[in-house]
Amino acid sequence: MSLKSALFVALGLFGIGFVYVWAQSLLSGKDFSRLSMPTLAETAIGFVTDFFDTLGIGSFATTTALFKISKLVRDENIPGTLNVGHTIPTLLEALIFIAIVSAGGKTLVLMIAAAIIGAWLGSGIVASLSRRKIQIGMGIALFVAAGIFLASNLGLFPAGGVSESLWGLKLLIAVLGNFILGALMTLGIGLYAPCMILVSLLGMNPKAAFPIMMGSCAFLMPVAAARFIKEKKYEPRLALGLSLGGTPAVLIAAYLVKSLPLTLIRWLVILVVVYTAVAMLKSAAKKTNSP
Numbered sequence: 001m002s003l004k005s006a007l008f009v010a011l012g013l014f015g016i017g018f019v020y021v022w023a024q025s026l027l028s029g030k031d032f033s034r035l036s037m038p039t040l041a042e043t044a045i046g047f048v049t050d051f052f053d054t055l056g057i058g059s060f061a062t063t064t065a066l067f068k069i070s071k072l073v074r075d076e077n078i079p080g081t082l083n084v085g086h087t088i089p090t091l092l093e094a095l096i097f098i099a100i101v102s103a104g105g106k107t108l109v110l111m112i113a114a115a116i117i118g119a120w121l122g123s124g125i126v127a128s129l130s131r132r133k134i135q136i137g138m139g140i141a142l143f144v145a146a147g148i149f150l151a152s153n154l155g156l157f158p159a160g161g162v163s164e165s166l167w168g169l170k171l172l173i174a175v176l177g178n179f180i181l182g183a184l185m186t187l188g189i190g191l192y193a194p195c196m197i198l199v200s201l202l203g204m205n206p207k208a209a210f211p212i213m214m215g216s217c218a219f220l221m222p223v224a225a226a227r228f229i230k231e232k233k234y235e236p237r238l239a240l241g242l243s244l245g246g247t248p249a250v251l252i253a254a255y256l257v258k259s260l261p262l263t264l265i266r267w268l269v270i271l272v273v274v275y276t277a278v279a280m281l282k283s284a285a286k287k288t289n290s291p
Contacts, residue, residue: 003105007098011218015091018222022084025229026236038241042072045238046245050089052265053246054253056210058190059086061145062269063242064138065276073235075283076131078138079186080234083123084225085242087218092250094211094218103208104165111178112216115191118182119220120227126186127231135284141184142277148193149266149273161203170202178216186224191217 045066053059060082067073073081098108126134166174177198178191185191195213200206228234 003109004098007108007215008095011091011094011098011215014219014222015088018087018091018225021226022229036237038237038244041070042238042241043245046085046089046242047249048245049242050086050093050246051249051253051257053086053089053192054093054250055257056192056196057265057269058145058192059089059246060185060190061142061149061273061276064142065269065272067238068276068279069272073238074131075138075280076129076134077233077235079126079134080225080228080231081239081242083186083221083228084234085239086246087221087225088243089246089250090214090221091218092247093254094214096250096254097214098211101207101211102164103211104163107165107171107174107204108212108215110171110175111212112219114175114179115182115185115216115220116223118179118184119186119224122183122186123224123227125183127227127233132284135280139277139280139284142273142280145190145193146270146273146277148197149270152193153263153266153270161200161205163204164208166199166202166204174198174202178212182216182220185217185220191220 045063049059049063049066052062063082063086064078067078067081068075126137129137178195181191181194181198192213195216196206196209199209199212225234
């Protein structure tokens with residue numbers, strides 16, 4: 001069996017395991033009583049955010065912004081809703097990009113494994129945090145995301161090299177970096193842009209980042225999502241809306257869309273994300289100052 005075939009089988013098993021855990025939770029206990037069909041607007045959030053996610057912009061910062069502005073989700077449940085709702089579209093993205101973009105097998109597998117371990121540890125911590133701590137963490141995370149988008153638009157990203165693999169010390173740095181990114185992703189810091197910066201700094205072809213970053217997310221998100229589901233720290237209806245809207249969006253973006261003014265889109269995202277970050281921190285400050 002080739003490495004790609006093994007990854008496809010593993011992705012399938014992770015996907016089946018996630019669907020089983022989520023369905024079992026939805027059909028029993030409190031989640032079932034909280035579940036109803038998502039509205040068209042809630043499904044549209046999944047479509048828009050996963051459409052741009054497939055193009056490399058990421059979905060966490062944009063979804064967080066839309067949730068915060070619309071007041072659809074309690075702040076402490078946003079990380080869990082992101083991880084649960086975007087898992088199925090991200091699995092589909094990984095299948096597509098691992099199939100069509102070349103990346104070194106050893107580098108790909110080790111970075112994915114590191115991200116999974118980081119996500120497992122990170123989700124356990126995030127699921128136990130108070131609302132105020134999550135608001136502060138997500139506010140900081142959104143400022144980081146806005147900074148990355150700004151650096152991208154100003155051409156400050158490293159150009160990268162031509163290699164599709166890493167060895168020795170560079171591989172170790174990449175693995176440790178992806179471990180940290182996997183842990184941070186559970187708090188709402190998207191992995192895509194930081195992962196692309198990481199591999200570019202280490203001399204890899206930025207295109208090789210797509211199967212690495214999407215594969216990392218596709219494996220780590222079911223792991224993180226399972227812990228959020230277990231702790232009941234997410235909104236089932238909204239997570240379902242993200243999945244239902246996001247899945248067709250991935251196929252449209254990957255196979256039908258050839259070009260978009262991504263720089264302009266990033267400028268719009270920066271404005272919305274900064275606004276949301278300020279709102280998160282203001283909410284945390286109000287909690288602190290209240291009697």
